[in-house]
Amino acid sequence: MPFLGMHRGPFWREFDQLRREMDRLHSVASQGSRVGFAPMGRGALFPLLNVKESPREFVITAEIPGISGEDLDISVEGSTVTLKGERRPDDFGTEASYHRRERTSGSFQRCLTLPSKVDPDRVKAHYRKGVLTLTLAKPVEAQPRQIAVESE
């Protein structure tokens, strides 16, 4: 549905991109594959996730600054990934007085179901610079195969 039949400047490109993403998300959702799409604002769960898909793998990233690796618990079952963890508060002793406290602490748990199964033996988790990156390889049977067309 083109809503303006004019020349589009770079300003509109952003909107077009957004609209395409929305359309694609809708089509993914209506196909019955469940991609957890949490609307921003109320009801969103920590941590917020970005998920990318390529023919061979899924890459999930989350910004979780200030935790340690042992406070993170990641499990994969079928096509569902579960992230659990805890962000501990800093300890500066009792004599420190806070002027401002915006950084929160607490525990979190989040599940995400991907559109296809992943190979549980080929999941890589990487925590660097406060960003968790999960690389989940698709099993061979879920990877797209190029089929060559033979002409006689």
Added chain:
Amino acid sequence: MADHELQVSEKKEVATEQGELTREGTYFLPAVDILETEKELIVMADIPGVDSKDVEIDLKDDTLSIVGRVVGEEPSDAAYLLTEYPIGNYFRSFKITDVVDQPKIKASIADGVLKLVLPKAAKAIPRKIPVTTE
């Protein structure tokens, strides 16, 4: 486990009047903790995705500013299935009201958390004044 759940906090973009950054890119306000002990001021800022070499800390007069740049986000042909958080640089500035010993400011970064330790200058450290009874 902690008895409370971590809440989602959305990234807030830097309003144009707050910073005069002419450089390209999106800037977000990092969440910070500011605390004070007897001898120092401590600033903790969440800047996930920023390398130590991409942090700039500047103290001019009484304004402390923090800039963190996220680099190395290589574009790939992978399609996004879900984008819940935006990725961008960080900027925040503060007015420091205490007298700070500028050359002794220390900054470190670990797991996406920047820690700034600003030692108070000798004259800003409170002195106990003994009260005598006559």
